[in-house]
Amino acid sequence: MKLNKYLDHTVLNPDATEQQIDQAIMEALDNQFFSVMVNPYWVRHVHEKLVNSDVATACVIGFPLGANTTIIKVAESKQAIEDGVDELDMVINIGEMKNGNYQQVQKDIEAVVNEGHKNGKIVKVIIETALLNDDEITKASEIVADAKADFVKTSTGFSTRGASVHDVELMKNAVGNRIGVKASGGIHDREQAEAMINAGATRLGVSASMKIIGK
Structure with a gap:
């Protein structure tokens, strides 16, 4: 399996x-990884090097907590777009997800998705x-798909653990082919x-890219 373009x-x-x-940029260019995250x-700097x-x-x-107000997430997205970003990976409001306030979670996602999509950008959530427990993972994945994001993503890599195969399977089962699934953290x-x-991931977020491709 050729992994470069998954990364x-x-x-x-x-x-x-x-x-x-700059080291990461050079590695991505030399090995044709999908992106530098x-x-x-650092967005403007990376964009200028990758143009x-x-x-x-x-x-x-x-990032990494997801507890910013929606207006701040949108403002951050606008700045990144102005600086040349191609893809935005936003964190949901995890507390509201745990609280069962699904409508607020979806509105928060939709605000960033709308900002990204009107500018032709990919949005991962x-x-x-x-x-989250298994039921919450399934529900959150469904909310992300309903909000018209492009990917649902497992982890920040800054919490108690990263992705697991079980997580990815739950997410893939929840969204089917509606959107992509990104696994990140601990790979x-x-x-x-x-x-x-x-298990169903179509993109991977990794810092160990060079080791993964055997370099």
Whole structure:
């Protein structure tokens, strides 16, 4: 299985330096990863380095807790779009999901999806599976699909655990072929990556991209 184009090559640690970001950009270009995924501050820098390449620029929104107000998530999305982003990975309001306030969760997602889609951008939605039970994972995935996002995504990588095959299977069963499924967090080698894809993931968020492709 050729994994390169499944990979969002990810640098989200808060102490990431410009040198580390540039290293990730070089690795993504050399190995034709799908994207370089960074925090919003770095979007303009990454976009300028990737212009005229086949590697996308991606960033996180409302990260890592998801508890920003909707207007802030939209503003953050607008800034990232202005800076040249191609894909936005937003975090849901996890507390409202746990509280059963599904309408508010969906409205929050839809606001970012609408901002992204009117500008031709892909929007992925992180549901933070580590903090949800199986029924909540299924329901959250359905909400993401109903909100017309492009992907439902497992994890920030900053919670109690990352993705599991079980999470991905639940999410895939919930959304079918309506939208994509992205697994992220805790994927460190090829075996884990292939297991996620076999479970239904169509994109992977990883910082261990070079190890996964065997370099």
